Amino acid sequence: MRRRGILAALPWIGPSLVLIAAIVAFPACYMVWTSTRDLSAYGQDRGNAGLANYRTLFGISELGSVLVHTVIWVVGVVLITLLLSAALAQFLNKDFPGRTAVRMAILVPWAASVVMTTSIFYYMLDPDVGIANRFLVDIGVLDRGYGFTKQPTQAFLVAIGVAVFVSVPFTTYTILAGLQSIPAEIDEAGRVDGARAWQRYRYLTLPQLRPAIAVATIINIINVFNSLPILQVITGSIAGFSADTTTTLTFKLIRQNQEIDTAAAMSVLNFALILVIIAIYVKVIRPTKEIDR
Numbered sequence: 066m067r068r069r070g071i072l073a074a075l076p077w078i079g080p081s082l083v084l085i086a087a088i089v090a091f092p093a094c095y096m097v098w099t100s101t102r103d104l105s106a107y108g109q110d111r112g113n114a115g116l117a118n119y120r121t122l123f124g125i126s127e128l129g130s131v132l133v134h135t136v137i138w139v140v141g142v143v144l145i146t147l148l149l150s151a152a153l154a155q156f157l158n159k160d161f162p163g164r165t166a167v168r169m170a171i172l173v174p175w176a177a178s179v180v181m182t183t184s185i186f187y188y189m190l191d192p193d194v195g196i197a198n199r200f201l202v203d204i205g206v207l208d209r210g211y212g213f214t215k216q217p218t219q220a221f222l223v224a225i226g227v228a229v230f231v232s233v234p235f236t237t238y239t240i241l242a243g244l245q246s247i248p249a250e251i252d253e254a255g256r257v258d259g260a261r262a263w264q265r266y267r268y269l270t271l272p273q274l275r276p277a278i279a280v281a282t283i284i285n286i287i288n289v290f291n292s293l294p295i296l297q298v299i300t301g302s303i304a305g306f307s308a309d310t311t312t313t314l315t316f317k318l319i320r321q322n323q324e325i326d327t328a329a330a331m332s333v334l335n336f337a338l339i340l341v342i343i344a345i346y347v348k349v350i351r352p353t354k355e356i357d358r
Contacts, residue, residue: 096336100118105325121330134308139286142225175235179295186226192213217303221300235285255269290342
């Protein structure tokens, strides 16, 4: 009976399965296969390499620090984005004059090119010609222009700030959609029972937002983890791997070192890491848990 049900559903789910196989399963399998090949700097396959590419990858002395940077990058950007977006969505959910205009303005960082937005921040913070540096000097905060994007730690923090800036619009609108789907009667019942604003948000609103927050979090984790343009523009000129994540390390292995086969092994590690991060999030947060007990 169960097999008959699966066969009956196959015409309906078949196209989706084919699509998943074509755009997810096949590329992933091909990526794993490529990581075991001996590739020249021009991508020529010179035969089987076994696990040699992985040995070369794990032989990179800075790999451990790059992994730490990646965790800080993903957790920092996603957490700050969620906190800011939750507050902003709560504000935009209220009725006030000009609300539509404000909502449209929030979309600008998301609609604009990420490279363009990042470049604007990069030149604003330039120690010689940056308008932000000039402003800080004029008001007496700095004696002279400071190289915010010239040192690894400072540049990495700037990149986190830019990533949050471009991630907030999508996350805000996702949480806002969740807020507007909550019946007004729930909040009103909390008021009648004497619950304060924070208590109503913590115990009534927030549980209802679990699905929206889960969607926003998972998409942000994937986007931030794989983000190259922001880090490349802000930290790309810094020598070594002191401000790199696994994604920018992959880029440098290809472009600077011309080690395509090692970069292929790094891509497999990236894929495994993102699966582990999402699995940990789903296991710990349990976003699909029933909200009504």
